[in-house]
Amino acid sequence: MIHPMRRQPEHVYERLLLHPIMQLCLACLCSLLLPLGLFQSQVHYQHGLWSGMALGLSLLIWSRLRSFPYSRGLSTSLPLFTLIWCLGALSSSVMYSAPHWGFWLSSWCGVSVWLLLMQWIERRIARPYLALVPFGRIAQLKLDPTARTLVLKTPQLPDDQVMDALVADLQSDDLPAQWEEFLAECALQQLPVFHLSAISEGLTGKVATDHLRQGELGNLLPSLAYMRIKRMIDTCAALVLLPLLSPVLLLTAFLIKIDSPGQVIYKQKRIGYRGQPFEVYKFRSMRHEAEGEAFTAAEGDPRITRIGRIIRKYRIDELPQLLNVLKGDMSFIGPRPESEDLAAWYTQDVPFFAYRHIVRPGISGWAQVNQGYATQIEGMKEKLQYDFYYIKHFSLWLDVLIVFKTLRTIATGFGAR
Structure with missing residues (x-):
């Protein structure tokens, strides 16, 4: 059990609201029964069946994601349920006939109200x-x-x-x-x-490293079986996303070219899986003639171009790393790879830093969506605690949670420099 604390209800109404069966009944009432009653004469029973399957799948994934910290807010649950509801509506239209959009909209509104109720229960009643x-x-x-x-x-x-x-x-x-x-x-x-x-x-969501003994590192070994499965998922996803995102890639390359002189793609040596160096690909976001550190030291770094500031904020500069994923240098999810200079610095000053290389580095990761950008020693120590948590709980469900949190990060520009 990753999140071991559960509130023990003291009153009758708390027992009712916290009981899983009661919560399931409320979910069915809001997302199925009320919309079916509202459109009873217009909706075929098959739409109700598909809506029920969407609810079941959403609750299954939601229950697994909630085992992790920072996963209980609406910023995670609402996009998850919205995505599955959209897939349910599209699937029902493909299998049978055009979906009844009024029914699906009211069903989504109902499950959203239920999520708001669950959020209120979490904050007011269920705090351990x-x-x-x-x-x-x-x-x-x-x-x-x-x-x-x-x-x-x-x-x-x-x-x-x-x-x-x-x-x-x-x-x-x-x-x-x-x-x-x-x-x-x-x-x-x-x-x-x-x-x-x-x-x-x-x-x-962090594993403390200050008092970590080397004998405890054996508890942080990631699953080899999931590493193989994840590699196949990464390859298939990269093959699908590259053609889909090609308009964004071409437009970004064009804007970078007209904004400032220099190469469109920036290459840098990074330390990756098992400590092996590789070249990471990124859209250039700095002036090619500018000199400075091998990292962005502050938010107002004058080396960053006008277009570079935008593509950094929304992580568009990371899109060329789809090629790194195809090559096997990187994964979609994992600890961010550091440059050779930074990796050498951290290895000397941050205990157990090199252990983060036991999994493939990622385009996004647990530290990025929770902490943001970090370069100084104290920030890297905290980042390493997030990385160790990811390695310890290395799984499909944690990766799914990071994907949803990454989408929120892209939308808000959290942690960008």
Whole structure:
């Protein structure tokens, strides 16, 4: 279980709202029953069947994505349900006849209302309440607002509040015997007891590296089977996207050429899979005669051209890396490859930095969609924690989540320089 905390309902209405069957019934009511009743005389039952399959598929994927942190907002769930609803409407029109757009629109509106209700429940009712044991590194624990915390002063749970889990530094040397007995008793009473790193990882999406021992690296090995499957998916997706995006590629190349002199495609040595160097392809976004660092040091870098500022903001400059994906140098999703100079610098100053090369680098990644651009040592240390989380939970579902978050990043320009 990646996101281990679940709110224990205290009241009857909380039990009803948090019960999976009740939530499923509400989803069916909003997205199926009400639209079918509204268009009862106009809609064939086959449209209702397709809408039901769209709901089932959406809920299946949604439930898997929600196991990861930063996945419970509408920015992830609404695009997912919208995409599947559009596919359902198009599939029903191909299989039978032209879809009833009024029914599909009302069905989508209904599931959107249900998602808004689920968002309200997440924020108002379902936030877990964690009790913190005040020893060891517990003071360094940083949690996001998805959890409420209470620091215990004595080895006793409060009488006026239901706790969902206990969090302790189980490796602490100064944990008194009385508190150890208290933790054991809580575990016997079916109250979950977590080590602080597990809770921090589940809520922040980062694997702490400050206290990572080399013996623990074995737990971060990615699935070899999924690596092979992912390579096939990358190749097929690149073959489909290259012709589809060719108008964008040609237009961008033309604008770069007329905006400033120099080559349209910029090549740079990067460190990739298993530490092997390769040439990454990007649309040139800087003046070719400008000198400076091998990275963008600030948002207002004067070397960036007018067109370069636009294509960087919306990640259009990364599109030539589809060729890197076809060649096998890169994947669509993975840790961003660093230049040779930066990689050498980070390897010296950032512990375990080279371990991120155990998977293929990506055009987008878990660190990019959550942290944005980072070059300094402290920023890279945080970026490496995101990369380790990705490697540890290397899976199709995490990649799907990153794809949806990447689309949001492209739309908002988050983290661009």
